[in-house]
Amino acid sequence: MSNTVPPVGRCRFCAHDRALTAHRSRLDGLLRLLCTPCWSAVTLTEERGDNVTWPSGHTEEAAQVEGGLW
Numbered sequence: 001m002s003n004t005v006p007p008v009g010r011c012r013f014c015a016h017d018r019a020l021t022a023h024r025s026r027l028d029g030l031l032r033l034l035c036t037p038c039w040s041a042v043t044l045t046e047e048r049g050d051n052v053t054w055p056s057g058h059t060e061e062a063a064q065v066e067g068g069l070w
Helices: 036-047
Strands: 008-010 017-024 031-035
Touching: 017 036, 031 036
Parallel strands: none
Antiparallel strands: 008 017, 017 031
16 A cells, blocks of 8 residues: 655745645635645634735745856
């Protein structure tokens, strides 16, 4: 017997690298990948009728490349 293992990646809410689950927001209908603790917190918040404040996109510094080209 083989169970499906959830993908590992960066959570859209807390930005930690963890196993992810898809969550479709009730407010805007967007599908986001969240870790289990964030998925639970967001789902409960939306079920209460409260709005979730989604963090803005996370940016990472690009590595410097000699000559300025990739």
